[in-house]
Amino acid sequence: MLMNKEPAEDGLVGISIRGNQLRMAEVVLRSAQKYISKVASSEIKVPFDFADIRKRDNIASITQEINKLYELSGFESNKASFSLDSNEVLIRKIPIDFPLESTDLREHALWEASQVMINPLEDYIVDFYVQNNNPNDENDRILILVAVRKIIIDYLKEIFASTKLHLRGVDVDIFAAQRVVESTYDFSHDSKVTLIDIRDHNIQISVLFNGFFMEQAIEYGNGYPGDKGERNDFLSRMISKEMRRIILDNKLGKSVDDMEEIFVYGDNVDEGMIEALVKAHDVNLHRVNPFEKITLEATPVDPDVTKHPEAFVASVGTAIKGL
Known part of the structure; x- marks a missing residue:
């Protein structure tokens, strides 16, 4: 990108x-x-x-x-x-509720980027793409802004x-x-889909729904257990809690069960954690296989x-x- x-x-x-x-x-x-x-x-x-x-x-x-x-x-x-x-990239979702030509859109994207950068804008490579947020309103769009330091x-x-x-x-x-998920699994554009990346120091949750996109990383903190069984319980509870909060905050439903598909991937996926999530929620859960x-x-x-x-x-x- x-x-x-x-x-x-x-x-x-x-x-x-x-x-x-x-x-x-x-x-x-x-x-x-x-x-x-x-x-x-x-x-x-x-x-x-x-x-x-x-x-x-x-x-x-x-x-x-x-x-x-x-x-x-x-x-x-x-x-x-x-x-x-x-973790090395800045990603922002910015609503656009007014028409912009392609040149104006790039200028607007760079201006939005400059508002959240710590360092000068010239220190970054900025890219973006636009998604329709509402299929019934062509002016209701979302700007997905991506920026990475040039030094990287x-x-x-x-x-x-x-x-x-x-x-x-x-x-x-x-x-x-x-x-990978979109090219491997069958689900409709209006399905509520969650991707969960199980990482060394945090989990990253992203949501796809009708062109809607959001992502959020949540740190494990000091309570991350060393024991494998305790760690699986810790991760399943953390995922359930954070997903419910994201769903409520973004008015996507009332509970995790309102999601239609959940896809789990990453470096630290364990079968015990998958089993705990399956028992806790009535939703299609997949361990991603590319x-x-x-x-x-x-x-x-x-x-x-x-x-x-x-x-x-x-x-x-x-x-x-x-x-």
Whole structure:
């Protein structure tokens, strides 16, 4: 979304780094059909973290890790798209209830961005898109504003400059996840859909409904349990509480059961937590599998692909965007 050149014709490698976990998925296009040719992951020595972005030694280390996984896994495409962690990105939803031409819309988007930035606007790359909020009123629209610091994009470009891959696009994990869900599962435009990303330090909840979009990250805080069983109960209660609050605040219903579909994905999804949510709510709940609809051509060597396909949502999602 933030940087996108012309679509690749032969294939594209989607890459995500969250913490110390590097994941890559190669999607190829054959006879107008998309296939996932290879998927792989590895633990890297240094994280892709904004706090460490000025440490120049990290660039060589991450470059080496990407090249190593690329070669060992037999990836073939030389084009890549990178999915940024949304913790590193500013996302805002802004109502627009008056008509704007395309030039005026961009000026308005930049003005809105300047109102929420800590640093000068020129320090950021700003992108946006518009959604209709009300199908019966073409002037009732929502501006989805996305901004990332230029230093992060420059850091990415330096990393890929010494890899075997050409960086063709920069995406955001939350949009990559929505792309996977929308292309994998069948639900109508007016279905109330929730996506829940289970992360190391927080959960991120996003909602899709009739063009409506919102996202919110909720930190675990000091009460996050170390015991696995207690952690599953903690997460299921936290998700239920925060979803109910979001539903009430946005007038989407009265309870979690008013949502029609819930999709769970991320690095820390556990079956015990899924079971707790299923018992607590009368709603269709899915553990996202990005390989369910797009054919995975080769049997994956990495056991995590089979055991935890939901962890590969961002890498697959950013790859299918490029094709």
